[in-house]
Amino acid sequence: MNFEKVVFGFFIVFAATLNFGFFVGDIDRPELHHVYELFAAIIVNLIATVLKFGDRTQIGAIHLATSLVADLQLIAAASVWAFAVHVTGEGMTPAVTASVVSLSGGALLANIVSLAILIAETVMMRR
């Protein structure tokens, strides 16, 4: 067992599960989508991204790309949230909640792709 692989797999799966946890629930009900869950998803996604740095293989490149997409979408979701609450002051209306959650849904898709690559790589490398 390789400890590095454990950490790598842990963060990729954790990023996807946190992302899923935030995403799940009615899309326009703010009380079903907690801000701390989004925060945790962003942090774990960022760490997963950095873990994928420096791998020159083709699979490594795709891994990094999916992670960057997820980061981008999650940060966009957080920005929309902050803008609605602090700048325009409209608060978490159903419309704003829907757009935040759908952005995190995009990130979830990227995370699922990342998971699929992780699983495919593991199956291929099986010895």
Added chain:
Amino acid sequence: MHPGSAFFIILRRMRAPLILLIAVYAVSILGMTLIPGVDAQGRPTAPMSFLHAFYFVSYTATTIGFGEIPQAFSEGQRMWATAIIYATVIVWTYAILTILALFSDRAFQQALSGGRFKRRVERLSEPFYVLCGCGETGGRVLAALDRMGARAVALDIDENRLAELELEDFRSETPALCGDASQTQNLLAAGLQHRFCRGILGLTNDDQANLAIAAHARLLRPQLPVILRVEHDAIAQRMAAFGATQTINPFATFARLLALAIHAPALYRLYDWLTGTPGAILAATRDPPRGRWIVCGYGRFGHALVAELLREGMEIALIDQHPLEAPGFTAVVGSGVEPDVLAAAGVKQADGLIAATDDDLTNLSIAVVARELNPGLFIVLRQNQQSRAELFAALQPEMIMAPAEIIAHAALARLTTPLLPVFLHAAEERGDDWAWALLARLRLELGSAVPHVWQLSIDANAATAVVSLIAEGCDVTLSALLHDPSDRSERLACTALALRRDEVDAVLPEANATLSVGDQILFVGSAAARAKQELAARNRNVLHYLLTGREETGWLWRTFTASKETVQQLRE
């Protein structure tokens, strides 16, 4: 190290600091969103939102300390902020130090310079030579190529030598890579398969590396001219197996020259005069005598010398550190510095002495001692290091053998004037009297200083005007290139030595020879004559004047009026 991997090295090394940074930010922000604040009246308020927390941590962590605080912190917030300040400053410092350490890391710097080198070579858009090995020999070749306006790419295993090259005052910038020239990736990065690569020179002091260069050139870029330095015959044979016939063995080259000087002094002088540094005045030395020769040092050079001297029928005495099994000639054990050793070798009766060891100071002392014992000796000195040139010249030996100089001259001659060795070979066949007459005539015409030797190829690049007039059906004669463009009755200070057409070489071609496209002509003359000849070869109007004696007008005029008439005249 793979060129271009600098970026990946940065990413890989920055993993740990970046993850730590993210973690510390996350904990700091999280804490700020959990700890309640306090309002002006001392009543607890809701904690910071994520936006405010992120904002606060951002300006604190970067030690900007923006200080725009909407309201005073609660005690809990103050405690947490203190922790944030220390934690984030430490993490940032760690990240910055990691980057700084990376930039001073050798592996990283090599990756960085390797990537830069590769990009610069890829971007070259003019013909260039790949030069492997930039020591004394390579440095000379590089300087000469630069003077001629030719581009080069340098490869050397020693960083210091490349650093010295950077200090040289070259006209064009030479991309240089520190790396092993026998490695495929280094040769490829240096542009072995680049479409503008015109030749590769393996001048490293390692025969094996030069052999590897021969193999690479033969397999990855067949037909590319390859010039290699070699010091062992066995390696030279293996190079030949790779099709590399252009090998330069400094020892054998010099030994052949010495033999030439013995049996054909005029040919040797002609050779010396044509291959010297332009502008130099050659010292009038006497010719090497026939008779008894003492060779000090029986290494690679000694072997080559003895073989040639025996062929010339000389009597030979050898001096070497190690006892020799040498039937047929006297062999004395010693360094050659000891007077009794020299005496035992018969220095008093000897005619010539060659100090051929690989140690410069030994060679110098042998010469000093021997000259004291026999002032009439013809002394040949091997000079291994260029930095000792003054020392050797001060001793005024009859001949100096400097391997770096021999290789550099031979390599340059093969690159720029491939016809010169052909001409000299033809001259050897014609004999000493012929060479004597030619040398006397050339010196009368051109002066006694070493002239410029250059090769003109009749192609669309170097001789545009000649090619275009030939295409129009005119007879362009060699004499047009030998006369002054400002007054065609005056001869230029230059002579054609050889003309190569369809693999057939003519020595001293007639002035009325008609040129055709693809001809290669070897000239000897002054630098000024060369410049004027280049003008004539490239400028249509000038060439026209040289051929007919009349100025030709511009393109428009020629097209509309006189073109047919002129061509007709020239045909007649």
